[in-house]
Amino acid sequence: MFALALRLARTRLTASLAVLVAVLGGAAIVTGTGVLAESGLRSHLPVDRLAGAEVVVSADQTVQPSADLAVALPERGSVPAALADELAQLPGVQSVVPDVSFPAAVLDPAGDVVATTDPVTAGHGWSSVGLLDDPAVTGTPPTGPREVAVDTEMAAAAGVAPGDPVRVVLAGRTSDARVTAVVPAGAGVLVADDRAAQLAGQAGTVDLIGLQVDGDAEAVADAVGPLLPAGTIVSTGDARGDVALPEAAAARSLLVVLAGSLMGVPLLIVGFVVAGALAVSIGGQRRELALLRAVGTTPRQLRRLVAGQATVVAAVALVPGIAVGYLLAGQFRRLLVHVGVLPDALPLTVGPLPALAAAALLLGVVQVAARGAAWRTSREPVTQLLADSRTGPRTPSPGRHRAGLLLIAAAVPLSVPPLLVQSPIGAASTSLAGIVAAIGLALAGPLLLRRVTGGLARRLPAGTSAPAWLAVANLHGYALRSAGAVTTLAMAVVVALTYTFAQTTVIDATAEQTRAGTVADATITAPGLGGIPAGLVDDVQAVPGVEAVAPVSSTTVLWPMRLLGEEELSAGPALVLPPAGAGVLDLDVRDGDLADLTGATVAVGSGAAGARDVGVGDQVQLTLGDGAAVEARVVAVYGRELGFGSVVLSADLAAGHTTGGLADSLLVRTDGDPATDRALAGLTDRPGVTVSGGGVAGDRPAAPPEVWINLAVIGVLLGYLLLGIANALVAATAQRRGEIATLRLTGTTPRQVRTMMRREAALVSGAAVAAGVLVSAVPLALLGLGFLDRPWPSGPGWLLPATALVVIGIAFLAIELPTRSALRSPPADALASQG
Amino acid sequence: MSTALAPATTAAVALRQVTKTHPHGVRALDDVTVEVPRGSFLAVMGPSGSGKSTLLQVAAGLDTPTSGEVLLDGTAIGGLDETRRTELRRDRIGFVFQAYNLLPALTVAENITLPLRLAGKSLDRAWVQYLVDRVGLGDRLDHRPAELSGGQQQRAAIARALVARPAVVFADEPTGALDLHSAAEVLDLLRDLVDDLGQTVVLVTHDPAAAARAHRALVMADGRVVDTLDHPAAADLAGRLVALREG
Ligand SMILES: Nc1ncnc2c1ncn2[C@@H]1O[C@H](COP(=O)(O)OP(=O)(O)O)[C@@H](O)[C@H]1O
Numbered sequence A: 001m002f003a004l005a006l007r008l009a010r011t012r013l014t015a016s017l018a019v020l021v022a023v024l025g026g027a028a029i030v031t032g033t034g035v036l037a038e039s040g041l042r043s044h045l046p047v048d049r050l051a052g053a054e055v056v057v058s059a060d061q062t063v064q065p066s067a068d069l070a071v072a073l074p075e076r077g078s079v080p081a082a083l084a085d086e087l088a089q090l091p092g093v094q095s096v097v098p099d100v101s102f103p104a105a106v107l108d109p110a111g112d113v114v115a116t117t118d119p120v121t122a123g124h125g126w127s128s129v130g131l132l133d134d135p136a137v138t139g140t141p142p143t144g145p146r147e148v149a150v151d152t153e154m155a156a157a158a159g160v161a162p163g164d165p166v167r168v169v170l171a172g173r174t175s176d177a178r179v180t181a182v183v184p185a186g187a188g189v190l191v192a193d194d195r196a197a198q199l200a201g202q203a204g205t206v207d208l209i210g211l212q213v214d215g216d217a218e219a220v221a222d223a224v225g226p227l228l229p230a231g232t233i234v235s236t237g238d239a240r241g242d243v244a245l246p247e248a249a250a251a252r253s254l255l256v257v258l259a260g261s262l263m264g265v266p267l268l269i270v271g272f273v274v275a276g277a278l279a280v281s282i283g284g285q286r287r288e289l290a291l292l293r294a295v296g297t298t299p300r301q302l303r304r305l306v307a308g309q310a311t312v313v314a315a316v317a318l319v320p321g322i323a324v325g326y327l328l329a330g331q332f333r334r335l336l337v338h339v340g341v342l343p344d345a346l347p348l349t350v351g352p353l354p355a356l357a358a359a360a361l362l363l364g365v366v367q368v369a370a371r372g373a374a375w376r377t378s379r380e381p382v383t384q385l386l387a388d389s390r391t392g393p394r395t396p397s398p399g400r401h402r403a404g405l406l407l408i409a410a411a412v413p414l415s416v417p418p419l420l421v422q423s424p425i426g427a428a429s430t431s432l433a434g435i436v437a438a439i440g441l442a443l444a445g446p447l448l449l450r451r452v453t454g455g456l457a458r459r460l461p462a463g464t465s466a467p468a469w470l471a472v473a474n475l476h477g478y479a480l481r482s483a484g485a486v487t488t489l490a491m492a493v494v495v496a497l498t499y500t501f502a503q504t505t506v507i508d509a510t511a512e513q514t515r516a517g518t519v520a521d522a523t524i525t526a527p528g529l530g531g532i533p534a535g536l537v538d539d540v541q542a543v544p545g546v547e548a549v550a551p552v553s554s555t556t557v558l559w560p561m562r563l564l565g566e567e568e569l570s571a572g573p574a575l576v577l578p579p580a581g582a583g584v585l586d587l588d589v590r591d592g593d594l595a596d597l598t599g600a601t602v603a604v605g606s607g608a609a610g611a612r613d614v615g616v617g618d619q620v621q622l623t624l625g626d627g628a629a630v631e632a633r634v635v636a637v638y639g640r641e642l643g644f645g646s647v648v649l650s651a652d653l654a655a656g657h658t659t660g661g662l663a664d665s666l667l668v669r670t671d672g673d674p675a676t677d678r679a680l681a682g683l684t685d686r687p688g689v690t691v692s693g694g695g696v697a698g699d700r701p702a703a704p705p706e707v708w709i710n711l712a713v714i715g716v717l718l719g720y721l722l723l724g725i726a727n728a729l730v731a732a733t734a735q736r737r738g739e740i741a742t743l744r745l746t747g748t749t750p751r752q753v754r755t756m757m758r759r760e761a762a763l764v765s766g767a768a769v770a771a772g773v774l775v776s777a778v779p780l781a782l783l784g785l786g787f788l789d790r791p792w793p794s795g796p797g798w799l800l801p802a803t804a805l806v807v808i809g810i811a812f813l814a815i816e817l818p819t820r821s822a823l824r825s826p827p828a829d830a831l832a833s834q835g
Numbered sequence B: 001m002s003t004a005l006a007p008a009t010t011a012a013v014a015l016r017q018v019t020k021t022h023p024h025g026v027r028a029l030d031d032v033t034v035e036v037p038r039g040s041f042l043a044v045m046g047p048s049g050s051g052k053s054t055l056l057q058v059a060a061g062l063d064t065p066t067s068g069e070v071l072l073d074g075t076a077i078g079g080l081d082e083t084r085r086t087e088l089r090r091d092r093i094g095f096v097f098q099a100y101n102l103l104p105a106l107t108v109a110e111n112i113t114l115p116l117r118l119a120g121k122s123l124d125r126a127w128v129q130y131l132v133d134r135v136g137l138g139d140r141l142d143h144r145p146a147e148l149s150g151g152q153q154q155r156a157a158i159a160r161a162l163v164a165r166p167a168v169v170f171a172d173e174p175t176g177a178l179d180l181h182s183a184a185e186v187l188d189l190l191r192d193l194v195d196d197l198g199q200t201v202v203l204v205t206h207d208p209a210a211a212a213r214a215h216r217a218l219v220m221a222d223g224r225v226v227d228t229l230d231h232p233a234a235a236d237l238a239g240r241l242v243a244l245r246e247g
């Protein structure tokens, strides 16, 4: 059976090639996504600064919802300092190193900030050298408030050595100090331990406790476990890397979310392309299959044979496909780092799991699709089959048609979420709705096409040329085959339109809300210092012409929601705003007042509030970015949720729950006088301070990162889809040699054959564009209504014409080239080789 | 042998010293000279591989001879390009093959009138009606080929071959895929058309019973015409074929 399968696969080269390419691309996409998912779960940041402590005790930076994946928290949590003494008593523990961190920066002699990777947590106590792998210290420990130690990189950049004076900015305060020691790279800026605790603003708590142990770290970790209070974890080995930088570790979990959201649509498309290629390939073998049935192959054996044959081709394609997938994941990681959502330090986990998953998944899809495509051929009576296989077109089944119409109808409710939830998640359902409708179109296509072309054939004017008439007759007669071409091309149109417009609409709507909501006209930041330095607010306030100023930060908040009776927990961005924020941001407050943001209060977006049924005056339970559970009173409900997030925390509530504790930026509203702008620009004299025009709330990007990532994904996906379509179309056209030969023997000139095929290409691509636009129209209209209050989306105007051109170009090329090749051989030969 | 036939000008088709060498050096036709008078029914017989189909394809302008001349209705068709040859075929020649004669996407009526449509000619309704009645498909015009029996398909193919009133109808084993009864029907139809319409027919077959309906039968072997029988009897033909196989 295997040898027979192999031979059959060989005799249908173009069709096998189409299956091969479909599986190869599919394997690449699934493997790539799998690598991202595995990395999100298992990859670790380098241990770096904690390498000298074999066991690390820290706050648990994850929240574990009942069923779902753990949510990683980006803000540094803390553990009781008293725990250190307890842990020191344990057997095997050599020494115990409590660690705290605070924003710190070193200035060079010119007064410029020395660049470091993470100024927000660069400052530590002296004892943290004990965490280092290589405690090579030159100099003496700093004591008192005017002494610091700096790491070698900073020392080199600032040009200082032990004994030299240096200007430092510690927790937002600039001071003159003396360098007492130079410590290994990555250690940051170190001060005396008691001062570090002060600067970190932590009394009785520390960020983490490192244990240097004798012998087996795991044994010590096991002994530590029972001593820990709730919400505290112990880490050893590679896991320590995640503990060092919670923010970077939280970014890692983005990979899981991403892979999850990536899985849906690409998997649908992979299934669609693979099934399409197999349908063409198996359709081209109906004659052989009918003969096999005639000589006694049972329906089951036939399906096994067809599936076996497809599996052979798929297996050949899997190896390079998987290899490409690993490369693709690497490219993707680079993109994520570039967009700034993934720390560069985080490596990908390259294991065999994604390859195995891709192989299993693709082989499964191939088996199901092949058996499905062979189903009818395997079941029909042999006599019927033989008659059919010689004379061609089958009638599309009404059951399939109804299923297709049902799917198209189901796409309408799937398009509704953008009306309810103005978020990237809401927008994601637009492309999903489009694709579901396109799959429905693929099912209902043959009968729809038969009706449309039937009507067209009846309405053709009397003078229609023979090729044009034949083109219509072919589309009508071979509805199943032609609909395959039309609907796959329509799928490309739908994916291009819905996927791209969903992203661009979110980007534009977000930008529009941010623009409309920001009444500030200048933004002041100090990224090199780890946040806005102390006193800068007052100084800005004192500038003549400044009407309002407010420090703004962004953090992460978990606001649980009951969805379909289940607790949904997902981390969302949140602004941190003082009461003065009302003067620089116009969040479109519907109820309450932002000026009431004092104490344990929040303002919430109207959509999020509606979904949870809360209003002004209600108490809400939130989990802050460091894992602290808080209860807060809602003081305002606002409309510009897309631009500013669903939750705004009062600065009082967030205090102590953000890493570093300094504000990300100052938003400033002025009287608009150029003199005021000049005076503000003068603030850049201060080390590390930058002033830019316009207002940007916090360090929020113009649109959520997943939007940009989705745009990159669509490129890969469309390329794959179009390649698959072109291949299937070439294979389908190549299978029409016999038909072309019969036409020529009947007296059709080569020119008439070419004209006929071009007319078909025109009709097929025209129908595809029309169907694609029609099917996308409802989801896109609802998207526009939800996000922009108008029934059309926002995005590049060239997208539709460009998509149409590509689809038309592919249809013409994929039909023209095999037609030319078929016309080159004498028609009698072509017929002889058929029968 | 062929010198006994009518003068060249009256022949519907004539092959003069035609040689056809296929790639790999197979000489499928070796210096063949044949004339088919108008209104005559010629059967071409011979064992498999003897060059029958090649003869038909060269005579019909589907293939070009390696050397020699082919005249259709007195016109040499050598030197015409593929488009001109196609147009000539469309206007002057009808074909019936063993299978794949009809386009599955078209109805019977559309298949039958396709040559006229391709040539941009107007439809002679009375003629078409006459043809479909003659082939017995008057009630099947809106059916697709898949809904017809093999014999009905071949009869539709014959109607299509005749619709443009060709000079010659070429049929290459048109009954090869049919049961005996249907085959007899198709062959009788061909003979009737010759008798009633004066249609010239060239029939390739290896069935002596089929060839027995012709005015004349050529027997081929190894690319040559080795025998010519006028008003052949099936038994005679069968004898020649057996002799060829044994010799
Ligand atoms: N396209 C071709 N290429 C090479 N050889 C061919 C081709 N067509 C036919 N032949 C050879 O020419 C000879 C005559 O073939 P054909 O005319 O088909 O015979 P018949 O129809 O009598 O069975 C055979 O030996 C056949 O193998």
Ligand SMILES: [Mg+2]
Residues within 6 Å of the ligand: B052, B053, B054
């Ligand atoms: Mg033959």
